[in-house]
Amino acid sequence: MSDEANNFHSNIKLVRQIGRSVPFLDVLIENRKGTLTTSVYHKEAAEPYVVPFGPDHLDHVLRNTVDTAITRAVRYSTTLSEFEEEIRQMKLMFLYNGYPPRHIHRQLTTLFKTEIKNQHKDIYSKVENRLTGYPHLIPQSDAILKQYSDHLLDYLNQSYFTPLSYKDQLISREQAQILGSIRRIIQNMNLIIRVTDKANNFYIGSAGEFEQKARKFFSDTNAFTELSSNPFNEILNKVIQLLNTLRGKDLIRKWQYEQMMPDRTTDKILRPIFDAKCKDTTIIDGATLITELSKYNKKGLLKSTTLFCTFDIRNLYAMLPQEETLDILITFLHAHGYRKAKGINIDTIKKLASIILKDNAFAYGKKIYKQTTGGAMGSSLTLTSANLFMAKWQKNIVEEQTKTGEFYGRYIDDIFMTWNRSEEELRKFLDDVNTWHPNIKLDYKIGNSLPFLDVQLTNHNGILSTSVYHKSAAEPYVIPFTSDHPRHVFINIIQTCLARAVRYSSTFEAFNYERHYIKLMLLYNDYPSTFIENEFHKYFSEYISKSPFLPLIDEEQKYFRMRKEILGQPTPQQSKVAMSAALADIDNDPPDDDEKQQLNPDPKKSEENISNINQKFFTHLTCEKRFKTCKRDMHQVYHETFKDTPAMYTKLIFGNRIRRQTHNELIHKRPNKKLLQNTTIIKNKFEKQTMNQQQTTIIPEPPSTEYK
Structure with missing residues (x-):
């Protein structure tokens, strides 16, 4: 055929090259026993020359030169061995052109190795911990674990070094350009972007206007004091010393001492008790409210003149009086007959809660503040503390509503109630409620049709009508189908x-x-x-x-x-709260021995121990759509390695870890490192100058206590 083509035109002559391996442009295409493979093609006459390293070229030009070479190696190399060979030649070429080894290594690490290393470390460490523990007891030095580690690493290398499809390359490039464009707009127009705490929407506005709103919030709440230095070391030492003291007096157990992050652990102790004891006036979600109002309607209490009323508390989290909230917490536990909760006595719980509420500092702008009223918005204990405070505050309203058969329910700082008297009486009642506590101020709405949470509730002449409520500012946004999610x-x-x-x-x-x-x-x-x-x-x-x-x-x-x-079915949130409430009276006064720390000393395999071999355990993979068969392949790697061992019967389940989301790429709230450093100014007697010396945090050792 090529001979015939040579005769098509007298001026056109072909130079042909036929074989199982032929170059085209800068790619070498091969047929290896029916398998198509590609690699980077270098002409024999080509010189190993790129932009030389030196001050004559900008940093981004040098970085782009290395990135381009690496990207080409990934796209063209269909096998790991070819990729590694191309990287080896590439390193020599860049060294020949004066590039420091650390510069080349940094670019390689940034692009590929970090992701693979993290994935391998996460998966292998979980498998190793499971199989070296009871009942498998495989020694850490066993060759089979090394074999699994090598096979896992080989598979991850092959997966990540497989070139992206052309379509995925276009999508990635387009998304990167959009992200870069948004960043430039935010910077050039002095905008600020944040995620709202409700509905998960983006807030985009002027940075200056946002600063004014923040200052107004500081002024209205009067809950923050500016500090002259960073108190992080002081707070950290205070927490550690408290835990050491409590452990030294045997007020907390060894496993509690080792696991205790005070905020999370203290809330886990208190939250189930609140869920169990305050469920009658708590609205869990919109479905709960509809169910309760349906009961109210069936009793014949909903009339054509019945009014609905909603009100919310202004800045509840920031306005909680700290000492009063702690007293309410202790009173609540005593009132329900608790001497201990999860083995921790009431006084100890108060000390742990106190350090969370009172020793709370944060950075905003270029300054550091301490919160003197209320608690941190992101703290789970602040949520429970606010619920307990409101349970005490609302007591008189609940009693009044119960007497008249009216409904009252609260979702944190949002309250819904019914009213069958005149609107004037209701307004007078709410105005009086507004004077009950200096820190608690409410804004209310009254009508026959009102939204509450995500439900629109309407009284149509004594007939209850409900529908989904969408806020006017809410965008019709959910996770896009093009997103990298399972x-x-x-x-x-x-x-x-x-x-x-x-x-x-x-x-x-x-x-x-x-x-x-x-x-x-x-x-x-x-x-x-x-x-x-x-x-x-x-x-x-x-x-x-x-x-x-x-x-x-x-x-x-x-x-x-x-x-x-x-x-008739519970919502996921209702099930979660019910499970939490069921734990309220479990293990509140356990035995003193640390049974949780003891390994099973019995070498004999009882029926229970044998069943442990068949237990499931979870590990996670970062989700990417291009890895369609990844989970199946991971199972195959595991089964091929452990097929002749009892570990074969342990079921490995892979969950999905989501990549960094868009708001993480666009929103940077972390303050400057210099602001977070603890510095002390020391004056030198002999030199009239000051120097900043970095403080060191001394973490005391836990007291030597014989754990019983």
Whole structure:
């Protein structure tokens, strides 16, 4: 054929090269026993020359030169050995052009090795910890663990060094350009971007305007004091000394001492007790409110003149009086008969809670502040403390509402109640409530139709009507279908939206409106229409029809039958709170010995021990759509390594770890390192100058106590 082509035109002559390995441009294409492989092609006459390293070129030019060579090696090398050979030649070329070894190594590490190293370390350490422990007891020096480590590393290298498809390259490049464009706009226009604490929306506004709002918040709450130095070391020492003292007096156990981060651990002790003892006036979610109001309606208390009232507390977290809140906490525990909670006595709990509420500092702008009133917004203990404080504050309102048979419920700082007297009396009552405590001020709304949380509640002449409520400022945004998330995340989003629509929509018309809203929202976020329809049909078919034909909800009777069934099921949040409440009275006064620290000394394998071999254990992978068969391949690596050992029967389950999200790339709230450093100014007697000397934190050793 090539000979014939040579005769097509007298001026056109071909130089042909035929074989199982031929170069084209800068890529070498080979046929190895029916397998197509590619690698970087270097012409024999080509000189090993790139932009030379030196001050004549900008840093980004030098970095881009190395990055381009590495990227080409990844794209063109279909096997790990070819990639490693290309990297070896590339290193020699850059060294020849004056590049320091550390410069080349840094670029390689940044692009590839760190991700692979972290993934390998995370997975292998979990497998090693599981198999070296009871009941497997495989020695850490056993060759089989080294074999698994090597196989795992080989697989991760092959996965990460496989070139991206052209489509994925275009998408990645486009997203990087969009991200860079947003960053430039934020910088050039002096904007600020944050994620709201409710609804997870983005707030974008003028940095100057944001600063004014922050100053107004500081002024209105009067809860923060500016500090002249960073108190981090002082607070850290105080926490450690308190834990050492408590352990030395045997007020906390060894396992509690070792695990205790005071904020999280203290809240885990208190939260179940609150969930159990205050459930009658607590609104867990919108579904809870609808259920309680339905009971109120069935009692015949909902009339055409019944008013709904909602009110929220201004800046509750920042306005909690610290000492009073601690006293309320202790009174609450005593009132419900608690001498200890999870083995820790009440006085110790107060000390732990006190250090969380009172020793709370933060950096804002270029200054450091200490919070003198309230607690940190992100602290789980602050949430529980606020709930306990409000439970005490609302006592008179609850008693008044109970006497008249009216409903009262609270979700943290948002309150909903019914009223069957005049609106004037209600306003007078609420104005009086506003004077009960100097730190607690409320803003209220009264009407026949009001939103609460994500529910719109309406009194239609004595008939309760509910529907999904969307704030006017809310964007129709969910995780985009193009995002690097596992597939079940997109399915869960659709199922959650549909479940909420069914629970909240008291009429077929309201449900159809919400169903159309969900479809439009999903389409707006790039969900394929076929995927949406399939998931809708799957969800509805579970409740309406058992036939193989996917049903549609086309009549009210079907809808109300489905709604009744769904309303009878607890929501995930209700199940979570119920499980928490069930732990309130468990293990509050356990025996003094540290049983949790003891290993099973019995070498004999009882039935229980044998069943332990079959236990599951979890590890996680960073989710990427290009790794479609990754979980299956990981299982294969594990099974091939341990196929002839008892470890074969231990089930390894891989979960998904999500990559850094967009707001993490755009929002940087961490202060400058210099601001976070603890510095002390020392004057030299002989030289009239000052110098900053870095303080060191001395962490005292725990007291030598014989653990019983």
